[in-house]
Amino acid sequence: KAGVTQTPRYLIKTRGQQVTLSCSPISGHRSVSWYQQTPGQGLQFLFEYFSETQRNKGNFPGRFSGRQFSNSRSEMNVSTLELGDSALYLCASSLQALNTEAFFGQGTRLTVV
Amino acid sequence: AQTVTQSQPEMSVQEAETVTLSCTYDTSENNYYLFWYKQPPSRQMILVIRQEAYKQQNATENRFSVNFQKAAKSFSLKISDSQLGDTAMYFCAFMKYFGNEKLTFGTGTRLTIIP
Numbered sequence: 478k479a480g481v482t483q484t485p486r487y488l489i490k491t492r493g494q495q496v497t498l499s500c501s502p503i504s505g506h507r508s509v510s511w512y513q514q515t516p517g518q519g520l521q522f523l524f525e526y527f528s529e530t531q532r533n534k535g536n537f538p539g540r541f542s543g544r545q546f547s548n549s550r551s552e553m554n555v556s557t558l559e560l561g562d563s564a565l566y567l568c569a570s571s572l573q574a575l576n577t578e579a580f581f582g583q584g585t586r587l588t589v590v
Numbered sequence: 591a592q593t594v595t596q597s598q599p600e601m602s603v604q605e606a607e608t609v610t611l612s613c614t615y616d617t618s619e620n621n622y623y624l625f626w627y628k629q630p631p632s633r634q635m636i637l638v639i640r641q642e643a644y645k646q647q648n649a650t651e652n653r654f655s656v657n658f659q660k661a662a663k664s665f666s667l668k669i670s671d672s673q674l675g676d677t678a679m680y681f682c683a684f685m686k687y688f689g690n691e692k693l694t695f696g697t698g699t700r701l702t703i704i705p
Contacts, residue, residue, distance in 0.1 A: 519695060520698075525692060
């Protein structure tokens, strides 16, 4: 069974640009969550989707957005990139509505220059 | 809002020894889950162990066990017979039982197993 797949693994973008990250959950999983990991702030929740509906959103500016497709794949978009957006972005999927066992992908390392 | 505190940024221990990682949390919730996640260098985060707050019995998974003290809001992880593969960042995490499907993480403990 394939794990959570995040693409791309590494990304370098310039300030002001926008970026789209992709997450393919484990087959059959309907919940996808996104987290931002930085040395200074640690792991912070971005948003969570279940069956194409955003159920929760963290305290991030509106430049951060996401969506989930009917096949449960999810994308997150960051517009007008800032240097502080440089981070490891982690996606996690789970089978049930209550994420008592989340499976994480390897993440996308975004560097903003 | 919930907070999770890990007071040990780094720890190291000799292979085969036992090590305990500390975690405290703050919440007004009565029903919730607590987790320990392991993030090896350059590899994905994996769930080590999970504890439901309504269960008094401490969770165990092979060499990993927890000491859950609900009144003290403490949730420590004990790793017995430590192995080189245990070298990783360990994160303590909290999740409410209903209505808020997000994990709130601590800042992590970097554990190094010395051969």
